[in-house]
Amino acid sequence: xxxxxxxxxxxxxxxxxxxxxxxxxxxxxxxxxxxxxxxxxxxxxxxxxxxxxxxxxxxxxxxxxxxxxxxxxxxxxxxxxxxxxxxxxxxxxxxxxxxxxxxxxxxxxxxxxxxxxxxxxxxxxxxxxxxxxxxxxxxxxxxxxxxxxxxxxxxxxxxxxxxxxxxxxxxxxxxxxxxxxxxxxxxxxxxxxxxxxxxxxxxxxxxxxxxxxxxxxxxxxxxxxxxxxxxxxxxxxxxxxxxx
Amino acid sequence: xxxxxxxxxxxxxxxxxxxxxxxxxxxxxxxxxxxxxxxxxxxxxxxxxxxxxxxxxxxxxxxxxxxxxxxxxxxxxxxxxxxxxxxxxxxxxxxxxxxxxxxxxxxxxxxxxxxxxxxxxxxxxxxxxxxxxxxxxxxxxxxxxxxxxxxxxxxxxxxxxxxxxxxxxxxxxxxxxxxxxxxxxxxxxxxxxxxxxxxxxxxxxxxxxxxxxxxxxxxxxxxxxxxxxxxxxxxxxxxxxxxxxxxxxxxxxxxxxxxxxxxxxxxxxxxxxxxxxxxxxxxxxxxxxxxxxxxxxxxxxxxxxxxxxxxxxxxxxxxxxxxxxxxxxxxxxxxxxxxxxxxxxxxxxxxxxxxxxxxxxxxxxxxxxxxxxxxxxxxxxxxxxxxxxxxxxxxxxxxxxxxxxxxxxxxxxxxxxxxxxxxxxxxxxxxxxxxxxxxxxxx
Ligand SMILES: [Zn+2]
Numbered sequence: 001x002x003x004x005x006x007x008x009x010x011x012x013x014x015x016x017x018x019x020x021x022x023x024x025x026x027x028x029x030x031x032x033x034x035x036x037x038x039x040x041x042x043x044x045x046x047x048x049x050x051x052x053x054x055x056x057x058x059x060x061x062x063x064x065x066x067x068x069x070x071x072x073x074x075x076x077x078x079x080x081x082x083x084x085x086x087x088x089x090x091x092x093x094x095x096x097x098x099x100x101x102x103x104x105x106x107x108x109x110x111x112x113x114x115x116x117x118x119x120x121x122x123x124x125x126x127x128x129x130x131x132x133x134x135x136x137x138x139x140x141x142x143x144x145x146x147x148x149x150x151x152x153x154x155x156x157x158x159x160x161x162x163x164x165x166x167x168x169x170x171x172x173x174x175x176x177x178x179x180x181x182x183x184x185x186x187x188x189x190x191x192x193x194x195x196x197x198x199x200x201x202x203x204x205x206x207x208x209x210x211x212x213x214x215x216x217x218x219x220x221x222x223x224x225x226x227x228x229x230x231x232x233x234x235x236x237x238x239x240x241x242x243x244x
Numbered sequence: 245x246x247x248x249x250x251x252x253x254x255x256x257x258x259x260x261x262x263x264x265x266x267x268x269x270x271x272x273x274x275x276x277x278x279x280x281x282x283x284x285x286x287x288x289x290x291x292x293x294x295x296x297x298x299x300x301x302x303x304x305x306x307x308x309x310x311x312x313x314x315x316x317x318x319x320x321x322x323x324x325x326x327x328x329x330x331x332x333x334x335x336x337x338x339x340x341x342x343x344x345x346x347x348x349x350x351x352x353x354x355x356x357x358x359x360x361x362x363x364x365x366x367x368x369x370x371x372x373x374x375x376x377x378x379x380x381x382x383x384x385x386x387x388x389x390x391x392x393x394x395x396x397x398x399x400x401x402x403x404x405x406x407x408x409x410x411x412x413x414x415x416x417x418x419x420x421x422x423x424x425x426x427x428x429x430x431x432x433x434x435x436x437x438x439x440x441x442x443x444x445x446x447x448x449x450x451x452x453x454x455x456x457x458x459x460x461x462x463x464x465x466x467x468x469x470x471x472x473x474x475x476x477x478x479x480x481x482x483x484x485x486x487x488x489x490x491x492x493x494x495x496x497x498x499x500x501x502x503x504x505x506x507x508x509x510x511x512x513x514x515x516x517x518x519x520x521x522x523x524x525x526x527x528x529x530x531x532x533x534x535x536x537x538x539x540x541x542x543x544x545x546x547x548x549x550x551x552x553x554x555x556x557x558x559x560x561x562x563x564x565x566x567x568x569x570x571x572x573x574x575x576x577x578x579x580x581x582x583x584x585x586x587x588x589x590x591x592x593x594x595x596x597x598x599x600x601x602x603x604x605x606x607x608x609x610x611x612x613x614x615x616x617x618x619x620x621x622x623x624x625x626x627x628x629x630x631x632x633x634x635x636x637x638x639x640x641x642x643x644x645x646x647x648x649x650x651x652x653x654x655x656x657x658x659x660x661x662x663x664x665x666x667x668x669x670x671x672x673x674x675x676x677x678x679x680x681x682x683x684x685x686x687x
Binding site for chain 2: 062127130150195225236237
């Protein structure tokens with residue numbers, strides 16, 4: 001396939017090594033025999049979401065997030081149409097909050113979100129910080145990662161993580177985390193979450209193929225470092241869960 | 245009465261603490277329980293210098309102390325690095341008379357950037373040096389703008405800010421403040437027209453988020469920036485590095501003060517300049533400062549020499565979770581140009597708390613090791629697989645890489661093989677695992 005990735009505001013929304021999700025996804029797509037082009041969108045830039053296979057945005061500061069929202073809002077309808085059409089997307093870290101109805105900042109100012117989902121985010125003066133060890137409905141093994149956010153998110157009906165043994169969920173305490181509807185993935189897990197979770201990367205790849213009506217090749221290359229890295233982190237976090 | 249009691253408890257607690265080898269924050273904690281506003285009730289010295297920022301706090305504070313002592317001043321500072329309010333309280337009270345007068349000419353405080361506002365609610369520094377603000381322990385700290393917002397309430401209108409003109413973020417502290425002294429480095433031999441690093445936090449203005457332009461970069465977002473939309477730009481400097489000769493190991497301040505560099509790294513230059521500026525502002529002569537720094541060896545020993553088999557090794561301590569500390573050390577390795585092996589160890593991410601967080605590896609510009617002089621790179625420790633994935637996205641020839649989850653085994657393999665220079669890049673939390681296997685050399 002010829003695959004097109006649209007990468008939103010790569011320099012501004014770049015905290016916690018967010019870019020690695022795109023780098024890794026691109027490599028895996030290429031290893032499966034696809035040709036991949038990555039188009040970046042910055043302030044005032046153009047984007048053709050109708051022909052995208054994957055749309056990505058990473059984590060940014062709360063101020064950067066608002067600046068990006070003010071610019072991206074002109075594409076709200078196109079993004080929504082693409083999402084309804086099954087386009088695969090990942091909004092990681094603070095980018096997740098943009099998908100909802102509104103974001104309220106720590107001073108009480110309300111910003112209209114992109115409106116792809118019905119949830120609302122409220123930012124506070126405290127950050128939720130810590131390792132995450134959770135479950136998803138997508139597959140059996142654990143999801144691992146790290147959380148650093150200052151928002152509580154209410155009204156998510158279809159979370160990405162359905163439960164957690166360690167970490168903070170959408171509403172702050174344990175519970176469910178992120179958002180997953182059709183092929184749109186979102187999570188406040190920071191940074192290279194697809195690197196840390198090879199099976200989540202697999203789910204995104206499957207979504208991209210499904211949208212095209214294609215099936216994933218039977219022969220999939222092995223990535224021992226990625227898998228070992230995940231296994232060790234999962235084992236460490238599990239030990240930690242058992243201790244607490 | 246509460247005040248006296250707090251002072252006595254603190255002094256006694258410190259005395260006992262020293263006997264049993266306990267840290268320095270507990271006595272202050274007790275004193276604060278007895279008298280929460282004790283710091284506003286004691287008589288502090290005329291000069292209170294505080295230093296905060298993402299990198300270089302400890303080195304800058306050590307240099308300021310050495311300079312002021314050479315000038316004959318009685319300086320009290322938190323040498324044990326307990327830089328939250330409890331530690332500051334212990335330090336102040338143990339050096340006070342029972343009447344509550346601090347016996348010192350200068351109180352010098354290395355302040356944790358996240359706790360500065362808490363420490364300075366009862367008194368304020370006369371000089372507040374902010375070295376820089378950039379990605380440091382992001383997973384704990386959130387991000388640099390969050391840290392900025394945490395420091396801002398700590399700034400008293402009467403405090404003289406000593407700011408890095410070359411840092412687009414921490415320079416914003418001057419926007420609502422009258423008394424500001426600027427230090428910065430002019431375009432010189434270390435300047436580059438191209439940005440450094442795996443990310444580009446200088447790409448957008450911290451004030452208005454419009455794109456910024458740079459005349460030159462010194463490292464990461466440090467350089468001469470200019471917003472394309474608002475008035476934010478590198479200001480004119482009061483104390484300036486006008487020339488740098490890294491090969492010769494010298495730098496020149498204000499065109500006429502020459503200083504020898506013990507450690508030829510770019511951020512050592514900024515630390516020296518920050519210490520120079522702060523001590524000039526409290527009246528020390530430039531000759532005295534140059535004299536001290538010329539003979540100065542960093543006490544906290546970020547560089548250590550050793551032998552391992554036939555290899556001559558240098559340990560470049562780089563804080564995990566701080567990409568710029570790593571970047572600077574990688575840049576140092578690259579500029580030595582001699583054939584070498586590099587060992588990168590990530591075994592425990594932090595010695596203070598448990599985490600499996602490794603996203604910071606993606607912020608480090610490991611691609612700097614893609615040069616002819618680097619012959620081999622050993623990736624070691626529990627998170628060596630994460631390192632291997634990260635390195636697979638550099639241009640370094642993959643056959644130069646070796647994976648060694650076991651650090652002792654890595655040392656054995658180095659002992660058996662080769663005699664090129666060895667650079668070990670790792671954190672305080674992991675360095676002893678290597679040092680246990682080597683013979684240290686006297687500095
Ligand atoms: Zn601006």
